[in-house]
Amino acid sequence: MEYGSKLLENAVNEISLLPGIGKRSALRLALHLLNRPQTQTEDLSRALLSLRENSKNCKHCHTLSDTEICQICEDPRRDIGILCVVEDIRDVLAIEGTSEFRGRYHVLGGKISPMDGIGPSDLTIDSLISRVKTEGITELIFALSSTMEGDTTNFYIYKQLAGLSLKFSTIARGIAVGDELQYADEITLGRSISNRIPLDYDKG
Amino acid sequence: MEYGSKLLENAVNEISLLPGIGKRSALRLALHLLNRPQTQTEDLSRALLSLRENSKNCKHCHTLSDTEICQICEDPRRDIGILCVVEDIRDVLAIEGTSEFRGRYHVLGGKISPMDGIGPSDLTIDSLISRVKTEGITELIFALSSTMEGDTTNFYIYKQLAGLSLKFSTIARGIAVGDELQYADEITLGRSISNRIPLDYDKG
Incomplete structure (x- = not known):
């Protein structure tokens, strides 16, 4: 001992x-x-x-919840046309913390990762597809991490939903607010240039 | 929420x-x-x-134990004349890990620290003094951390036991085995010089 x-x-x-x-x-x-x-x-x-x-997983969005349906899915003030696709509840909490998003979420429970033995059927992708088809979703925002697994997952979901009249978007990648350019990695800086945003002071 | x-x-x-x-x-x-x-x-x-x-505290040495008396205090092979005074069970585990000590321990449960409101009566000092007087202890090794509080505690115990025929010692402070002199702090290096050890290759 x-x-x-x-x-x-x-x-x-x-x-x-x-x-x-x-x-x-x-x-x-x-x-x-x-x-x-x-x-x-x-x-x-x-x-x-x-x-x-x-604790349960919300029947709709699969986030962690004390109740069958989570507070966000039950909130009548949320825009029911927009779904933000995230990996787990921590991403939901992070985005909620910004108060910038008024749609609802879909929690995948992970990313497609053949190396870790995680395939599409281990995630809540079927449920996402059925939600898009039945809940009148007009826009899907991908907010997975920008890794190979995240990109694979985005692409898989995109392919499954191809043909539907649906707007896809992904959260913006770029230099963090307050960060200095010289310390940014090249991929991030490159993306922030190629995805530059029109600036018009007259429009405010 | x-x-x-x-x-x-x-x-x-x-x-x-x-x-x-x-x-x-x-x-x-x-x-x-x-x-x-x-x-x-x-x-x-x-x-x-x-x-x-x-979990209990050993009746004799006050270390954490599953039984009334801990395994070390019950071990008949330990030298019952030597007590090593330590702060808590982590020090006991650390010293036991060296296999260099065959005496027994006394766990104080802390150090005298007026700033934190810890006085002698909050520690097991009374029990230590009674052990020294009744168990035929011949040597007390202080192994508290070398801070102001540790030194104060050592001195307090020393004063309480003054007059008894008892050998006091403290663990050696010095440069760690394998460490380079240039990176040692001045106090440690100073102590390792003033407490230098006679070297005699003939004696082995």
Whole structure:
């Protein structure tokens, strides 16, 4: 027994299964909980179990939700004609944080990645296609990460929907607001030039 | 509701109470657990609760233990005359890892630190003094960190035990094995010179 305590060893092993947490950090976290009131450990355990047991995926957009249909899909003020296609709930939270998007989302649950054994049927692509066909969607915004897998996924979905009268768009890539040109990578800078935006001060 | 889900928000809040884990990392950990089998969350929760509810402090040395008396204190092969004074169980694990120490430990549970409101009565100093007086201890090795608080704690204990026939020592400070002199801090290098060790190749 490396830790002189089976209880401690179990806790460290379980904590270190989490991504980015090694044995040493896990030990620090376990000892931290031991130094805090027992209620903190109870609250933590209860919150994790409750999340795992009770959370659902929204029947429409597949984002994480406490209810059958998520708050965004149920919100009558959202534009029901526009769907933003994202990978997971973190992307939804990030875009919601900007307050710039008033449409709804479709959460794929990942990207097509043959290397990781993830094919189209592992994602919610069938559900997306059926939504586009039945919900009167007029525009699809791709907001996947700009990797080979993201591009593949965009292209696959595009092909599946070819022939429908549907506007496709993708979020703009370019130099981040406030960043200096000299530190930008070449691909980003190249895209920000080829996708330059007309500037007209008279129009405001 | 920032996360669109009360369950997720609760889990993120509880996880981010842990030291060194912010809201963003907490969200990543919560979503990771959602992507894993439910048993993993159950095992984690059970391990944390079980550690918090069932672990004890050894009656003798106060280290974390599954039993009333820890394995080290119960081991008849340990030298019962030597006590190594440490701050917490991590120091015990670190020293045990070296296999260089065959005595036993005394875990203080912290250092005297008036700034943090930790006085001698918050630590296991009384228990240490009673052990020294009743267990036939001949040598006390101080292995606290070499900070103002560590030095204060060493001095306080030393004063409490003054007059007893007892050898005091402290672990050696110096340049780490394999480290280069030019990168060492001045205090460490200074100590390693003033505490230099006689070298006699004939003695081996």
